[in-house]
Amino acid sequence: MAVDTTPQSPVAGSAAGGGRAPRRPLTLPSGSVITTFLVLFLVVASVAVEGFASTRNAGFLLLDVVVIALIALPLTLIVVTGEIDLSVASTVGLSSAVMGKLWFAGLPLETIIPVVLVLGGVLGAVNGLLVTRLGLPSLAVTIGTLAFYRGLAFVVLGDQAVADFPRAWTTWAISGIGATGVPVVVVPLLVLVAITAVALHATPIGRSLYAMGNSEDAARFSGIDVARTKFWLFVAAGVISALGGVYWTLRYGSARADNATGLELQVVAAILLGGVSIFGGSGGLLGVLAGALLLASVRNALQLVNVPADVLNIVTGALLIVAVVAPQVTAELRRRRPRGRPAAA
Amino acid sequence: MSSFLTGRRLRGGLTGVAVAALVLTTAACGGTTRGEEESSGSGTDGAAASADPNAEIPSGLAVAFLPKQVNNPYFDVAAAGADAAVSEIEGEFTQTGPSEASASSQVSYINTLTQQGSDVILTSANDPNAICSALDQARSAGAAVVTFDSDTSPDCRDLFVNQATAEGIAQSQVDIMAEQIGGAGQVAILSATANATNQNAWIELMEQYAAEQYPEMEIVATVYGDDEDEKSFQETQGLLQTYPELEGIISPTTVGIAAAARYLSGSEYKGRVALTGLGTPNQLREYVEDGTVQAFALWNPEELGYLAAHAGAALAAGRITGQEGETFEAGELGEYTIGADGVVVLGEPTVFTADNIGEFDF
Numbered sequence: 168m169a170v171d172t173t174p175q176s177p178v179a180g181s182a183a184g185g186g187r188a189p190r191r192p193l194t195l196p197s198g199s200v201i202t203t204f205l206v207l208f209l210v211v212a213s214v215a216v217e218g219f220a221s222t223r224n225a226g227f228l229l230l231d232v233v234v235i236a237l238i239a240l241p242l243t244l245i246v247v248t249g250e251i252d253l254s255v256a257s258t259v260g261l262s263s264a265v266m267g268k269l270w271f272a273g274l275p276l277e278t279i280i281p282v283v284l285v286l287g288g289v290l291g292a293v294n295g296l297l298v299t300r301l302g303l304p305s306l307a308v309t310i311g312t313l314a315f316y317r318g319l320a321f322v323v324l325g326d327q328a329v330a331d332f333p334r335a336w337t338t339w340a341i342s343g344i345g346a347t348g349v350p351v352v353v354v355p356l357l358v359l360v361a362i363t364a365v366a367l368h369a370t371p372i373g374r375s376l377y378a379m380g381n382s383e384d385a386a387r388f389s390g391i392d393v394a395r396t397k398f399w400l401f402v403a404a405g406v407i408s409a410l411g412g413v414y415w416t417l418r419y420g421s422a423r424a425d426n427a428t429g430l431e432l433q434v435v436a437a438i439l440l441g442g443v444s445i446f447g448g449s450g451g452l453l454g455v456l457a458g459a460l461l462l463a464s465v466r467n468a469l470q471l472v473n474v475p476a477d478v479l480n481i482v483t484g485a486l487l488i489v490a491v492v493a494p495q496v497t498a499e500l501r502r503r504r505p506r507g508r509p510a511a512a
Numbered sequence: 513m514s515s516f517l518t519g520r521r522l523r524g525g526l527t528g529v530a531v532a533a534l535v536l537t538t539a540a541c542g543g544t545t546r547g548e549e550e551s552s553g554s555g556t557d558g559a560a561a562s563a564d565p566n567a568e569i570p571s572g573l574a575v576a577f578l579p580k581q582v583n584n585p586y587f588d589v590a591a592a593g594a595d596a597a598v599s600e601i602e603g604e605f606t607q608t609g610p611s612e613a614s615a616s617s618q619v620s621y622i623n624t625l626t627q628q629g630s631d632v633i634l635t636s637a638n639d640p641n642a643i644c645s646a647l648d649q650a651r652s653a654g655a656a657v658v659t660f661d662s663d664t665s666p667d668c669r670d671l672f673v674n675q676a677t678a679e680g681i682a683q684s685q686v687d688i689m690a691e692q693i694g695g696a697g698q699v700a701i702l703s704a705t706a707n708a709t710n711q712n713a714w715i716e717l718m719e720q721y722a723a724e725q726y727p728e729m730e731i732v733a734t735v736y737g738d739d740e741d742e743k744s745f746q747e748t749q750g751l752l753q754t755y756p757e758l759e760g761i762i763s764p765t766t767v768g769i770a771a772a773a774r775y776l777s778g779s780e781y782k783g784r785v786a787l788t789g790l791g792t793p794n795q796l797r798e799y800v801e802d803g804t805v806q807a808f809a810l811w812n813p814e815e816l817g818y819l820a821a822h823a824g825a826a827l828a829a830g831r832i833t834g835q836e837g838e839t840f841e842a843g844e845l846g847e848y849t850i851g852a853d854g855v856v857v858l859g860e861p862t863v864f865t866a867d868n869i870g871e872f873d874f
Binding site for chain 2: 217218221223224227231270271273274275276277328330331333336337338341415419420421423425426427428429466467470471473475476477479480
């Protein structure tokens with residue numbers, strides 16, 4: 168039923184029992200490459216950039232990463248299966264707009280937040296149904312819902328902003344743990360990271376995601392319910408994006424329809440930079456988190472040395488191209504070499 | 513079997529994630545609704561240090577200019593003005609800012625300025641609230657914050673330099689029109705949208721002022737071009753057909769005045785029907801040169817940036833604290849007095865004519 172979204176056939180290792188023991192090529196290497204790069208960058212920036220290595224700056228930097236890292240969690244799983252969800256930032260915007268509208272109408276935040284999370288689940292389910300039931304390519308579906316959800320956000324709130332959220336909540340959203348500068352929201356984020364990491368790297372579900380990404384047919388033959396799994400991944404992406412919308416609204420203290428416009432590209436950038444293959448089947452969560460942190464750190468450090476915004480965009484764009492091109496080039500080189508050994512043991 | 517298991521486990525896991533998220537986000541108290549906890553102000557000032565009007569402005573003040581977005585001609589002109597003021601006080605001027613004008617995009621730039629230890633931050637806010645907490649942090653780190661062009665909530669900054677008052681904007685346009693039509697005759701207004709708050713306030717003030725000052729001048733209609741070029745163009749056409757005796761059109765919106773000028777310059781009414789309003793020199797240059805428009809108004813963004821920088825320097829030096837009634841010197845522009853809510857008004861809009869339009873590029 169679902170169309171074959173992985174045109175490139177598995178080259179090596181798709182032996183008879185394909186999917187039984189899915190390869191995890193490059194998972195560790197790619198993650199560790201980017202992590203090493205991140206550590207090197209942090210060391211160099213701490214020495215070379217005045218004001219980079221301080222608790223306050225660490226707090227600023229982490230606050231910029233939180234929503235990107237949060238949404239990257241479910242999106243990484245989706246990309247590993249060979250799909251994509253580009254509507255996540257519009258879901259953030261629509262959640263923010265609905266949150267503002269309901270708050271303005273006098274509902275308590277304790278009611279609004281669950282409602283918004285359910286809304287996120289519904290938005291994700293729409294993506295999931297279109298992809299798994301109608302067999303449409305997720306790229307096309309979520310480009311459509313990217314525009315559609317953002318449009319709905321403007322229907323809900325127009326160009327108004329709702330901003331009178333309680334100060335206790337908005338200061339909580341940016342407050343740090345004691346004097347460390349580390350934002351308190353990093354704690355719930357880490358809990359979600361741990362859950363996702365265990366699910367992806369230490370459970371049959373996680374292995375089935377890689378199997379789908381490598382060969383959907385093989386995964387299906389080995390008994391994995393591909394459609395159902397993907398459906399729930401899209402729902403998860405919707406719920407988490409809605410959570411991101413709630414947090415975004417509180418962090419900036421302003422509910423707006425245009426909140427987080429373009430954020431999907433930053434999330435996808437972090438995922439690709441983190442070594443996850445856009446064709447699915449490989450990559451790991453460690454690399455993604457390192458990718459998100461690296462992008463934010465580079466921006467932060469360059470801002471501190473007064474590099475203008477346009478140049479910043481060029482630098483992050485170039486980083487991304489390198490990150491995407493490098494594995495392709497090395498893979499191509501390896502293929503040309505006469506019968507090298509397979510990638511991973 | 514295995515697929516069923518996968519699905520169920522997955523669903524269980526996802527529910528777990530959702531529940532965890534829910535619990536974490538709703539961990540606060542029960543039933544927080546709008547209006548029950550009105551912000552009682554951050555209370556940062558209040559017992560503010562008293563001003564010393566004779567304090568020295570320290571040399572080398574780090575003054576940062578943070579517009580809504582970079583590469584915007586209007587803000588580039590304002591930055592040039594701020595830069596000029598900063599060199600007068602021997603400070604260090606930097607311009608920074610996001611490439612897109614979204615509500616949140618300014619926050620990381622403000623954070624960077626906080627981290628760099630800026631003494632003065634001059635900013636035009638994309639959103640009145642989204643940058644508040646970042647500005648609070650900047651102020652507690654010692655920066656003086658002056659907003660210009662677009663204000664934040666008053667408790668997030670020290671001063672707001674307002675480009676013009678509604679009265680000033682309304683009166684200057686009516687005066688320009690009266691001068692061109694000899695103070696008498698039918699005049700129409702081409703506005704933006706019917707519910708644009710600032711437009712409606714200006715129009716009301718224009719009608720009052722015209723009735724008092726120029727009783728022979730009659731405002732016969734107000735039409736709405738919705739700030740769309742095409743619609744404004746058509747509305748202009750409609751006005752001229754409906755009111756054959758029309759002497760002039762006032763369009764207090766940059767889109768409207770440009771569309772009206774384009775229509776007039778290609779019609780038989782060119783030079784017969786006066787046109788004025790709020791526009792930018794670059795937009796209207798050709799129509800001033802071909803005689804369609806004799807004069808129009810807008811505040812001068814260069815002076816706006818210049819005044820904001822001087823205000824910031826006076827704050828950083830301790831000459832003023834932002835309280836109503838304090839005064840400070842703003843270089844060539846002279847002395848300014850702080851009004852209610854920490855607002856400083858630049859003054860009358862600048863009037864652009866064929867004589868001076870060549871001096872402006874924005």
